[in-house]
Amino acid sequence: MKAMNELRLTFPSRSANEGFARAAVAAFVAQLDPAVDELADLRTAVSEAVTNAIVHAYPNELGPVTLTVRLYENGRVCLQVRDRGRGIEDVEKAMEPLFTTGGEERSGLGFSVMQSFTDRVRVRSTPGKGTTVTMDKYIALRVKGQR
């Protein structure tokens, strides 16, 4: 199915952009008229993926983060977060609950939250080249005026 609308944003890996990415997703997805909880799930999921790019992909430098949001007629929202950072050696291990290389103040919960708050998470990563996280979530379609 072809996306009926698409948003693509590229921003530097500054932490101030975490809130911006959430707000951009929420504003764009609003056209599907999502429920409050669905919107909150999407905001949380995108926050996790963008934060990972900012914290882990570029630990000592700034680099580009690209966020793509695609909306489909059947209510599917596809969120993609791509970085050109250092990549992940072992994706399966990185996705295990509570696994972290981030030290004391990180909980290793980001991927678990993405999995819990969306319907599907895929991660493609090449060490030294970067990581792409793709998440799908289905928004319940409503007849206009209801709810």
Place this chain on the structure above:
Amino acid sequence: MQVNLTREGDTLIAAISGELDHHTAAAMRQQIDTAALSCRCRVLRLDFSALTFMDSSGIGLIMGRYRLMQSMGGCVQLQGVSGRLERMIRLAGLDKLPIWNTQEGKE
């Protein structure tokens, strides 16, 4: 994001409002830790009732404060936990820790 710190007897209450993410957590952590270290309270109560957003950075913040209070022989209590936040707390396995404010119970 804002932290409001008040003291009630042996309890330091940190009321967090706004959005708690990786970007805002650093300043918040510093404010809470400075107050906790100087007041030497036994209980640190984190009040989330005015929170509008939180991701896993908030779980990191809770875990870090839990460790800090434990190292001083104290404890952490959570208050104003929304359904969404509780879901994340469960994902982290923190629901097994004695951190629920018993007067309020689990929401």
